[in-house]
Amino acid sequence: MKDAITCNCCQKREAIISLSYSGLDLCSQCFCELFERRVRKANRDFAMLRRGDRIVVGISGGKDSAAMLHVLDKMARRIGSVTLIPVLIDEGIAGYRPKTKKKAQELCKAHGYKLTIFSFSGLAGKRLDQIIKLRNKSKNPQFRTMGACAICGTLRKYLLNKAALRLGANKVAIGHNADDIGQTFLMNMLRADPEGVSRFGPVSENDLDGLTVPRIKPLIYVPERESAYYCELKGLPYHLGSCPYSVEAFRGLVKDFLNDSEGKYPGIKFNVLKSYLGLRMQLAENDAKSAKKPASNKCEKCGGKCSKKVCRACQVLEFLEN
Numbered sequence: 001m002k003d004a005i006t007c008n009c010c011q012k013r014e015a016i017i018s019l020s021y022s023g024l025d026l027c028s029q030c031f032c033e034l035f036e037r038r039v040r041k042a043n044r045d046f047a048m049l050r051r052g053d054r055i056v057v058g059i060s061g062g063k064d065s066a067a068m069l070h071v072l073d074k075m076a077r078r079i080g081s082v083t084l085i086p087v088l089i090d091e092g093i094a095g096y097r098p099k100t101k102k103k104a105q106e107l108c109k110a111h112g113y114k115l116t117i118f119s120f121s122g123l124a125g126k127r128l129d130q131i132i133k134l135r136n137k138s139k140n141p142q143f144r145t146m147g148a149c150a151i152c153g154t155l156r157k158y159l160l161n162k163a164a165l166r167l168g169a170n171k172v173a174i175g176h177n178a179d180d181i182g183q184t185f186l187m188n189m190l191r192a193d194p195e196g197v198s199r200f201g202p203v204s205e206n207d208l209d210g211l212t213v214p215r216i217k218p219l220i221y222v223p224e225r226e227s228a229y230y231c232e233l234k235g236l237p238y239h240l241g242s243c244p245y246s247v248e249a250f251r252g253l254v255k256d257f258l259n260d261s262e263g264k265y266p267g268i269k270f271n272v273l274k275s276y277l278g279l280r281m282q283l284a285e286n287d288a289k290s291a292k293k294p295a296s297n298k299c300e301k302c303g304g305k306c307s308k309k310v311c312r313a314c315q316v317l318e319f320l321e322n
């Protein structure tokens, strides 16, 4: 039998996780402290939580949002006068959403919150399952070639923003982790869409008319694998298992590439994140120097922030009407 490894941090307790990118073996307590420190660092670096904030916390029933709610709840208590409002978007996927909804409800109850639910049916009169059937039959090539995740993600983002406006929230917290950010960055690069770099990120800017609520991503420094560990160690309810529509093919490819690379060269994922944050900062500095405002229009239909005439969500809603 192998000897137990002692935690590199406290030098006392038995290590339960090995972080190959840093060479550290950590015990449960030191690992959870590191996890929470990373969320606090994101908060400091990007000024996410402020006294007086009313924050809609996007809850999916999965590991990332479970870990996010748990840590944000701790931070909100410490900062004071921060209200968290957990919101779940029910897109309507039979056999999947009911299970995740149950876990999300358990999670909220355990933390003393009520879970508010908004649904695609309420927004578009149709569940995602029905929307996908319509897409498959659609004669519009623009609609027919849209991936399920693109449709779902677009409507989800739109609905979460609507929820925040209705609930009087001034921020929306999203459980995107370091892996998600790295994948999106690489996807932007591979599509030669450097503009995309300023479209997503740890925090989004407020718009002037207040129709687009700023988004914050407190898990930006947290590797995906570690939020599952954190949930396990803290006994947080979460649903394990992925959406039946699975990941977008292109994202899946980039995800596999990053996972394989990380296995061979530990630390690669953090390097991608670092490159992204560096580039984002440089772009912001250039914009500030040239007094250039990043291109931002208003959607003709909903008034939300948008880079074209009509935002993607309104476009999907139009596809559904026709």
Ligand SMILES: [Zn+2]
Binding pocket: 007, 008, 009, 010, 011, 012, 013, 026, 027, 028, 029, 030, 031
């Ligand atoms: Zn330790």
Ligand SMILES: [Zn+2]
Binding pocket: 299, 300, 301, 302, 303, 304, 310, 311, 312, 313, 314
């Ligand atoms: Zn719109």
